[in-house]
Amino acid sequence: MCGIVGYSGSRQAVEILIDALKRLEYRGYDSAGIAVCGKELQVYKDKGEIAKLQESLPVMKGTVGISHTRWATCGRPSKENAHPFVDCTGRFALVHNGIIENHMALRRELVARGHKFTSETDTEVLVHLLEESYKGDTHAALVETLKKVKGTYAVAVVRSGSNEVVAARKENPLVVGLGVGENFVASDVTALLNYTNKVLYVMDGESAVISPAGVRLFDESGQEVRREPSTISWTIDDAEKGGFGHFMLKEIYEEPLAIHNTLLGYLDDISDGNSIGSSRFSSVKIVACGSSFHAAMVGKYVIEALSDTPTTLELASEYRYSPGTKELPLVVLVSQSGETADTLAAAREARRRGCKTYAITNVVGSTLTREVDEVFYTRAGPEIGVAATKTYITQLVALYLLGMRMGIARGTIGPDSLRSMRSELRSMPKHVRTVLDNSSAIEEATDMLVNARDVFFIGRNINYPTVLEGALKLKEISYIHAEGYAAGELKHGPLALLDAHTPVVAACVKDHTYDKMLANVAEVAARDSPVLAIGFEDDTELNAVADRVIRIPKVSPIFSPMLITVVLQMLAYYTARRKGCPIDKPRNLAKSVTVE
Amino acid sequence: MKAVVLAAGEGKRLRPFTVSRPKVMIPVGNRPILEYVISALVENGIQDIVLVVGYRKETIMSYFADGRKFGARITYAVQEKQLGTAHALSIAKKHLDDEFLVVAGDNLIDSRTVSDLVGYDGGPSMLVTESEIPSKYGVVQVEGDRVVRIDEKPEGRIGNIISTGIYRFNEDLLRAVEDGVGGGKIGITHVLQALVPKMDLPAVHTTGKWIDAVYPWDLIGVNAAALAVHGQEIAGTIESGVTIKGSVSVGAGTRIRSGTYIEGPATIGEGCDIGPSATILPSTSVGNGVQIESFSLLSNCLVMNNVDIGSHSHLSHSVLDDGVRVATGLASPAGCAFARVEDEFFRLERIGGLVGEGTEIGSGVVIASGSIVGAGCRIGSGVRVTGNLENKSVVV
Numbered sequence: 001m002c003g004i005v006g007y008s009g010s011r012q013a014v015e016i017l018i019d020a021l022k023r024l025e026y027r028g029y030d031s032a033g034i035a036v037c038g039k040e041l042q043v044y045k046d047k048g049e050i051a052k053l054q055e056s057l058p059v060m061k062g063t064v065g066i067s068h069t070r071w072a073t074c075g076r077p078s079k080e081n082a083h084p085f086v087d088c089t090g091r092f093a094l095v096h097n098g099i100i101e102n103h104m105a106l107r108r109e110l111v112a113r114g115h116k117f118t119s120e121t122d123t124e125v126l127v128h129l130l131e132e133s134y135k136g137d138t139h140a141a142l143v144e145t146l147k148k149v150k151g152t153y154a155v156a157v158v159r160s161g162s163n164e165v166v167a168a169r170k171e172n173p174l175v176v177g178l179g180v181g182e183n184f185v186a187s188d189v190t191a192l193l194n195y196t197n198k199v200l201y202v203m204d205g206e207s208a209v210i211s212p213a214g215v216r217l218f219d220e221s222g223q224e225v226r227r228e229p230s231t232i233s234w235t236i237d238d239a240e241k242g243g244f245g246h247f248m249l250k251e252i253y254e255e256p257l258a259i260h261n262t263l264l265g266y267l268d269d270i271s272d273g274n275s276i277g278s279s280r281f282s283s284v285k286i287v288a289c290g291s292s293f294h295a296a297m298v299g300k301y302v303i304e305a306l307s308d309t310p311t312t313l314e315l316a317s318e319y320r321y322s323p324g325t326k327e328l329p330l331v332v333l334v335s336q337s338g339e340t341a342d343t344l345a346a347a348r349e350a351r352r353r354g355c356k357t358y359a360i361t362n363v364v365g366s367t368l369t370r371e372v373d374e375v376f377y378t379r380a381g382p383e384i385g386v387a388a389t390k391t392y393i394t395q396l397v398a399l400y401l402l403g404m405r406m407g408i409a410r411g412t413i414g415p416d417s418l419r420s421m422r423s424e425l426r427s428m429p430k431h432v433r434t435v436l437d438n439s440s441a442i443e444e445a446t447d448m449l450v451n452a453r454d455v456f457f458i459g460r461n462i463n464y465p466t467v468l469e470g471a472l473k474l475k476e477i478s479y480i481h482a483e484g485y486a487a488g489e490l491k492h493g494p495l496a497l498l499d500a501h502t503p504v505v506a507a508c509v510k511d512h513t514y515d516k517m518l519a520n521v522a523e524v525a526a527r528d529s530p531v532l533a534i535g536f537e538d539d540t541e542l543n544a545v546a547d548r549v550i551r552i553p554k555v556s557p558i559f560s561p562m563l564i565t566v567v568l569q570m571l572a573y574y575t576a577r578r579k580g581c582p583i584d585k586p587r588n589l590a591k592s593v594t595v596e
Numbered sequence: 597m598k599a600v601v602l603a604a605g606e607g608k609r610l611r612p613f614t615v616s617r618p619k620v621m622i623p624v625g626n627r628p629i630l631e632y633v634i635s636a637l638v639e640n641g642i643q644d645i646v647l648v649v650g651y652r653k654e655t656i657m658s659y660f661a662d663g664r665k666f667g668a669r670i671t672y673a674v675q676e677k678q679l680g681t682a683h684a685l686s687i688a689k690k691h692l693d694d695e696f697l698v699v700a701g702d703n704l705i706d707s708r709t710v711s712d713l714v715g716y717d718g719g720p721s722m723l724v725t726e727s728e729i730p731s732k733y734g735v736v737q738v739e740g741d742r743v744v745r746i747d748e749k750p751e752g753r754i755g756n757i758i759s760t761g762i763y764r765f766n767e768d769l770l771r772a773v774e775d776g777v778g779g780g781k782i783g784i785t786h787v788l789q790a791l792v793p794k795m796d797l798p799a800v801h802t803t804g805k806w807i808d809a810v811y812p813w814d815l816i817g818v819n820a821a822a823l824a825v826h827g828q829e830i831a832g833t834i835e836s837g838v839t840i841k842g843s844v845s846v847g848a849g850t851r852i853r854s855g856t857y858i859e860g861p862a863t864i865g866e867g868c869d870i871g872p873s874a875t876i877l878p879s880t881s882v883g884n885g886v887q888i889e890s891f892s893l894l895s896n897c898l899v900m901n902n903v904d905i906g907s908h909s910h911l912s913h914s915v916l917d918d919g920v921r922v923a924t925g926l927a928s929p930a931g932c933a934f935a936r937v938e939d940e941f942f943r944l945e946r947i948g949g950l951v952g953e954g955t956e957i958g959s960g961v962v963i964a965s966g967s968i969v970g971a972g973c974r975i976g977s978g979v980r981v982t983g984n985l986e987n988k989s990v991v992v
Contacts, residue, residue: 203641242658243657250658264848268833268849426887436654554775
């Protein structure tokens with residue numbers, strides 16, 4: 001998939017072409033390019049993201065132009081293979097989204113006729129064909145050119161000395177935007193919403209000529225088509241949030257699918273030969289920052305429980321400067337973006353020390369993936385809300401799978417328990433959906449938190465990191481001071497802070513720590529603190545000690561962090577929403593921390 | 597032209613399958629019914645779609661998002677209380693142009709159904725079709741090409757032309773419908789019933805697909821109809837010794853183990869584990885993350901997501917909702933039976949068991965034909981279930 005933009009108007013084209021192109025970055029981002037017609041045709045392109053292109057962009061003057069963001073299909077990502085392409089005479093520049101199936105044959109003929117090719121792409125044949133077909137009318141030449149090709153396209157062309165952009169489509173999307181004294185063309189209407197909400201949808205086989213004065217549409221036979229413009233009533237934000245109030249809520253509701261996608265393929269080959277399982281390392285060290293660090297803490301319990309392998313944790317910003325021991329653990333680096341500066345530095349440090357490295361990240365091709373021996377991709381899809389939600393849940397999935405792989409390779413779990421764990425993981429999307437269906441109970445429970453100055457979160461064992469994450473979520477988006485504590489540590493200090501105005505959220509699943517948790521909750525209740533407990537659906541004892549209970553489906557305790565985390569994420573979301581906080585962009589925080 | 601798709605209703609008569617999702621999100625052939633509707637619109641060049649959502653709207657919004665994945669641009673209008681389809685229209689109004697289509701989101705249609713109405717250029721009109729059981733719907737009487745009378749669920753047989761709930765609207769008709777709301781008339785059909793004698797509303801006939809699910813057992817037929825148009829696409833891992841006949845699709849990450857026999861039309865979702873030696877017979881849909889163990893047979897079944905079916909089970913003409921777990925040896929055979937919904941009894945020629953989401957079934961259970969088991973039930977081993985079970989029933 002690629003994205004294309006065209007502009008013809010009275011403003012300087014560069015800024016508009018780049019800005020609109022950024023809205024199409026979801027369509028691909030391995031290289032980008034731009035062509036502007038001013039006194040002469042100027043073309044600039046490079047490998048890498050649009051932001052990178054923008055940084056190095058020379059001054060380009062002109063009010064007509066096209067731009068392109070590429071996702072390589074034919075020809076590797078490189079500067080040469082980036083669009084736009086220019087013909088041999090330097091008059092035409094062309095961008096294309098789609099696949100030209102007969103490009104090999106066409107290319108041979110064109111080379112035989114003396115054309116010089118500069119790239120490995122299928123697209124380049126179009127611009128040379130255009131050059132041959134041109135007899136004074138760019139539109140006619142493009143129509144002529146497209147008759148010769150087999151395949152799919154959305155294509156836009158500019159010609160030196162002309163203020164028109166000529167475009168056409170077959171099976172790839174194209175939309176024309178209508179402005180005042182300026183007009184646009186793009187792969188997707190979201191690219192244009194900053195400039196106009198009046199659009200013409202170009203249908204299959206149609207072509208368009210866009211000039212500052214107007215737009216003309218033609219059908220396949222060359223007849224001019226009249227079409228009423230459509231008015232787009234949504235804004236950029238609405239478009240992307242798909243009906244949800246905030247990205248965070250949208251992304252929480254995407255968790256069942258994210259879990260399903262992350263498990264796909266991996267669940268099946270856990271027991272197949274794998275390098276991580278068989279490698280000789282006697283311990284594991286998980287290195288991460290922020291929420292990823294909490295996932296890492298859950299991972300420690302999982303890996304130790306399933307594979308009997310000693311596991312330690314370190315914050316990435318600390319690991320880099322730690323003295324390092326003689327031991328050579330498997331170093332697992334967890335980073336949503338794969339660009340977290342501290343985690344990257346830690347990966348380099350681990351390799352320098354001679355450790356085997358394993359990354360868990362959500363972004364394919366991110367820097368971290370190039371620094372490590374093996375990568376596990378969580379397939380959560382893009383996450384826009386600053387608070388990690390679905391990426392956190394899928395990091396947990398990744399760590400469960402790692403624990404299971406190591407357990408099988410080391411013989412600490414048998415095939416039968418692997419089978420039942422697999423079956424339970426496979427059902428996890430359904431269990432998360434059940435938690436989401438219970439959203440109204442969670443929303444009501446925010447009564448207990450919304451007016452609090454401080455909130456404590458307590459849990460034990462594998463749910464100790466879960467409550468740390470719950471506290472982090474609450475403080476980062478609702479600005480309520482929140483602390484997560486191992487429940488056993490309460491009596492070593494925090495108990496002094498509890499009173500009737502300090503609510504406590506307790507994760508109490510039926511595992512070997514359940515009785516202790518009940519005792520802790522009673523301890524808290526005795527200080528008059530309101531208690532919100534989270535327990536299994538079949539729990540009968542929590543009601544007696546807690547003020548309110550949120551119930552989750554019954555799963556094996558080792559998997560309970562996934563469900564409790566979803567509850568805590570929703571709790572933080574609804575609390576912040578009631579307080580009117582800017583949920584998707586909390587003050588002072590950024591999504592991916594690329595500074596050290 | 598834009599379209600407004602009505603997707604706010606729960607579908608009470610389809611309980612327990614609407615416990616956690618609206619009717620439009622019930623999967624048939626592994627896609628929500630609403631997805632077929634959206635595809636039919638997009639294939640006709642109608643990409644700007646206003647979805648009126650209400651009951652369990654998050655399930656719709658998180659699946660379709662902004663519509664990009666489906667080639668559409670979706671805007672959401674929220675109907676907080678389900679006050680009927682005419683009210684839904686006034687909520688969607690601000691997103692619409694002068695002329696637009698109104699489509700029910702809960703009927704299985706194909707692109708021909710839509711093109712018949714798009715191709716008609718005589719202004720506001722009603723799409724009608726022939727039905728074998730007109731008494732369930734609004735029966736339309738047509739003179740020339742004009743609708744002269746609508747009878748909602750008539751007692752006797754007065755004709756077999758019914759309203760599909762799909763209309764071409766313009767501002768005038770919208771205003772007339774809005775003005776006509778009141779006195780218990782809250783559905784578009786009810787309002788039009790009063791209006792048609794006085795106005796000129798053309799009927800446009802379609803021979804395209806139009807299938808409705810009213811009762812839980814209807815899902816079996818709707819699923820079969822949906823599967824009939826699916827293509828073949830095999831991903832995942834197919835072990836040697838697996839037989840696949842007819843049009844069968846298998847999703848990514850699924851493993852079909854040796855000795856398994858699959859006869860299409862059938863679809864198996866992503867991340868499933870099937871067999872060894874399981875049998876899947878025609879018109880069966882298996883959702884994502886489903887496990888079917890050895891020597892189990894499914895025929896004409898609708899199995900949704902994350903279901904576990906233990907070995908030696910036999911299911912025919914049955915529906916298992918999300919997360920149902922069967923230990924082993926479930927018998928849910930098809931037979932002639934009386935089924936009950938809201939104190940109404942229906943005689944069904946061929947029906948198996950219908951089981952709601954999250955229900956856990958022990959070993960050696962028999963579900964008598966036509967039984968409807970609610971969501972979240974616990975059924976102990978060796979039990980024979982006859983008749984209906986409320987949600988969260990425990991049977992030992």
